[in-house]
Amino acid sequence: MKKMVSLTLALSLCAAMFAGCSSPSPSTSTPSETASDPGSAASSAASQEESSGAKEFENKELNIAIFEGGYGPEYWEEIVSQFETTYGVNVTMQISPTIGDIIRPQIVAGNVPDFISMNDNDTSGLISSLIRENALMDITDVFEGPGLEDTSPLKDQVLDGVLDTAKCSPYSDGKIYLAPFNASPLGLVYNKTLFKENNWELPETWDEFFELGDKAKEKGIALLTYAGQYPGYMESLLWPAIASAAGLETATDISSYVPGSFSSPEVMAVLENIQKISTGGYLMEGSVALNHTQSQTEMMMNKAVFIPNGNWMEGEMKDAPRAEGFEFGLTTAPSMKAGDARYVMTSVEQFSIPAAAQNPELAKEFLRFLYTEDSVKLFAEKAGGIYALKEATEWSKDYVSEGVYSMNEVYDVGNSMVFGFAALPEGCKVTPRDEVFQSIADLMNGAMTPEEWSQKVEASFTEVANTAG
C-alpha cells in the first residue's frame, strides 16, 4: 500500500513536469493536404501560364525570412514553390514564430536576408531597429512601377491611405521602405445574435453608445470589456474615435509625436468619454485584470456587449466556449455628433527588403509576385487573410470564412484609416505608445484623470522632439 502511494506521488511529480507541454498546435498537420487541394491546383496552373513571360535573373538565390503567426506556414510554402517554378530560381526560406531572434545574429554577422515578412507587434524589436538604423531599402520604385499582371502602378492598386502612413514610410519623407502585406479591420467586436434578440441598434454616436450601455446594464450585461493587461488593444477604439472627433490630420500628428496634438479640446472630449466607460459603470467588472483570451472569452459568453479587437478573433477563439448562437460582428468607434465621418482602423503588416540584401532585384520581383491575383487568392484560401490591395476583398470572398468576410462589412460604417507611430529618433528611450496605452489601466481604476493622461503623453512627445534635436 505504502509503495503504491509513493509510486503514485513520484509519477504525478513526473507528470507535472510536462504540464506546460500540452496542447499540440493543430496547424502543423495541414501541409500534407496542400498537394491534393483542388483550389491550389488551379492557381498553380495559372502561374505556369505566366512562366513563359517571366524575367530572367542572374543571381538565382533568394533568402527570405518569414514570421510564422496565426496565418500558419502553408501559404508561404505554396507561394515560394510557385515562385521557384515560375522563375527557375532557388528560394531559401526561414519561417518561425521567433524569426526576429533567429535572423538578428545573422544580420549582425553580415548574413542579411533579401526579404523579411514581420508581424505587426514584433517583440524582437528587429524591424524598429532596422528602421532606426536606416538599414531598410527604399522600395518606392516598386510601387511607382507596374504590377506583374495589372500594369497600372502598384501604388494605385494598394488600398488608399496605407502607403503614406508611418507604417510604410516611417521617415515621413514620401519614400516607401515597408510594403503592406495584409489588411484587417479592427474595431468593436460584438455578437450579432445578442443584438437581434434584444432589438438593439448599433450605436453611431457616443450618446447612443452609452444609452445602449444603460439598456444592456438592465440585462446584466456590461457595455465593454477589454484586455486590461494588454491595453494596446484599446487602439481600435481610441484612434478611430480621435480621428472622427478631431480629424484624420490630428491622428497623423499624434502618430508623428507633434507636441500639442494629444491635448486639443476635441481629443480631450474623446479621452473623457473613455474615462466615462469606467466612471459610468459601463466597464465589465474585473476587466483591468484580464489578459486578451480571458477578456475575449467573457465577451463571447455575453458578459459584455463590445470588445476592442480585430477580425482575427474568430480564428483565435475557434475552440473557445461561447454563448448559444454567437455570431461575429464588427463595428467601429462612435462619433461625437450624428453624421460625423467615422473611421475604421485597419491593421497592416509589412514586408521589407534590408538595404544590405544580397539580391534586391529578385526580392523586389518576389514582392511584385506576392501582389498578383493568384497569390492574393492563395493567401485567402490557405490563411484566411486579405491582402491590402483594393481588389483583394473581391478576389478573396470565396475563400475566407464567413465571420472574416462579414466583419469586413464594417467598412460600410466608416472609412479605413491606418495608424502607426513613426520611427523614434536614435537614442530615444521613451515610448509614447506605452504612455498612451499603459495609462488606460490607471484611468479605468480611477487613479488618473484624462488631463493627467494627456499631460503624460504630451511630456513623452516633448522628449521625443528633444531627442531628435
Next chain:
Amino acid sequence: MSEKSKRPAKKKGGLHRLPVGFICVCVLPTLLLTITFTIIPTVRALWMSLWDSTALSLNPSFVGLDNYIYMFRDEYFLQALANTGKLLLVVPIITILFALILAFILSQTKLRERGLYRTIFYFPNIISMTVVGIIWSFVFHPTMGIVNTFLQFVGLGDLARPWVGDSATALWCIAITLIWQATGYYMVMHMASMDGISNEIYEAATIDGASSFRKFISITIPLMRDIIGITFVLAMSGTMNLSFVLSRVMTAGGPNGASTVLLQYMYQQGFVNGNFGYAMAITVFSLTISVILSLISRCLSSRGEEKR
C-alpha cells in the same frame, strides 16, 4: 627544529609530483565554457552599456555613462527598481521562514503522512514557472477566481477586487505566488540539514522541559545558521529572476508598470524598444545589486559564525 623545517619541504616536493598536466586537461573544458558563456558575455554587456546601440548595433555611438545617468531620471526604471526592492525585502524572508517552520514540523513531529506532505509541498517546484503563473492568474481571476468567489461566499464580497489589475495589489499577487512556489524547495533543503542535527540535543532539551517552540528557536535555528544563510541568498536570486517570468505571465507588468520588475524592464527596453545599450546598463546595474546583496548576507551569516 631542523626536523620540523624538513617536513614542509617534503610536502612541497609532494606537490610537484601532482599530475599537473592531467589536472589542466580536466579543468580546461570548464574553464573554456565559463569564459565563453559567462565571462565574455558579462564583459560585453558592460562594454555595450556604454554605447547607444540598438538590437542590431550597426552604427552605435559611444555615450559613456549617459545610459546610467538617464536611468535615474527614468521614472519607469525607478518604479521597477522599487518593485524589485519590495519583493526582495518581503519574499525571501517569508519564504525561508515558512520553509523552516514546515521543515521543523515535518522532521520533528511524528506525522504519519510526512512523506505525502513533503511531496505535496515540493510539487510547485517541478511545475514550469509559466504554468505556475497561469494557475495563479486564474486563482486571482476577477470573476471566476477562487479568491473572489471565496470572499463572496463568506460574505466579504466588498473585499473582492480585480487583484492582478489593481495597482495596489498586483505586485503582492506575484509575491504570494513566488512564496508558494519556492517554499517547498527550501523546505527540502532545510529538512536535509535538520536531519544532520543530533537527536540527543533535542532529547536533552525535552528532559529539561523545553517546548517545541523553544527547541526550534534555541536549537534548530542556531545550528542551521549556515544553511539558512545560503538558502537566503538563493531565495534572493530566485526572487530576482523568477519575478520576471511571473510578472510577464500574470500581469504583463501592469497596471501601468505597477508590477514591472527590473529584468522585465530590461527586456522591454532591449527587445521591444530595441535600446540594447540602455538594456545592458540596466542589466549591469541589476547584476551589481545582486552581487552586493549576496555579499552582505554572506558577511552577516559568517559574522554570526565567528561570534559562536
